[in-house]
Amino acid sequence: MDFTKRQMTKIAREANKLTIRMMKEEGIGSGEFDLIHLVRHHPGISQKDAGRELNMDKGAVARRVVSLENKGYMIRKENPADARSRLLYATPKADLLKNSKTAVETAFYTWLLEELSDEERSTFCTLLERLYYRSKAESRSGFPHLHQRLTHEEVYPYEEA
Numbered sequence: 001m002d003f004t005k006r007q008m009t010k011i012a013r014e015a016n017k018l019t020i021r022m023m024k025e026e027g028i029g030s031g032e033f034d035l036i037h038l039v040r041h042h043p044g045i046s047q048k049d050a051g052r053e054l055n056m057d058k059g060a061v062a063r064r065v066v067s068l069e070n071k072g073y074m075i076r077k078e079n080p081a082d083a084r085s086r087l088l089y090a091t092p093k094a095d096l097l098k099n100s101k102t103a104v105e106t107a108f109y110t111w112l113l114e115e116l117s118d119e120e121r122s123t124f125c126t127l128l129e130r131l132y133y134r135s136k137a138e139s140r141s142g143f144p145h146l147h148q149r150l151t152h153e154e155v156y157p158y159e160e161a
Contacts, residue, residue, distance in 0.1 A: 015108045022104045027071060028097065031056075035064050036073055036097065040090045046079060047086055073097065 020030050028036075038053055039045060045053075051061040065088060068074040073094040076086040113121050138145060 011112070015105055018108050019101055019104045023097075023101065026097065026100070028073070032064055032068055032073075033097070033101070035061070036068065036090060036094050039074060039088045040094060040098065043089050044077075044087045047076075047088060050088060 023030070023033055034054055035050060038050055042049075042053075047061050047065060048058065050056075051058055054061070056064075065074060065076060065086075069076065071093075073091055075089050075091060077089065079085040079087050113124070116124065
């Protein structure tokens with residue numbers, strides 16, 4: 001039984017809606033932001049590898065890259081190992097965009113917690129931090145405990161054999 005009623009996910013989704021709205025005002029779509037995020041964390045990634053990571057076809061990646069280059073968020077450089085491919089790099093303007101996304105999320109969560117007392121907020125944040133570190137450790141180890149608990153049938157109950 002899910003005692004949380006997936007409310008952490010639902011709250012994060014609401015924060016994301018605000019972030020997407022604010023990014024659109026900057027002229028950046030959510031798919032473009034995903035590409036910027038990937039390139040910021042993997043500077044010099046090829047367009048092909050970016051497409052694979054984001055599950056996007058080659059043409060879609062190329063269109064997004066051109067759009068982001070035109071907006072000043074990304075640059076392409078020739079791949080010294082393969083002149084046919086291009087390597088992607090984020091610009092300083094992309095770093096500023098990350099900072100503005102963080103500012104929007106911070107404002108949302110600050111607003112959300114305002115109606116809690118200092119004691120409630122402290123307790124909540126302590127428990128949240130504990131859950132965050134537990135989830136991060138499980139993720140970094142490849143989700144071994146969750147793989148044990150989940151079967152394919154539980155995750156995809158309606159899939160035909």
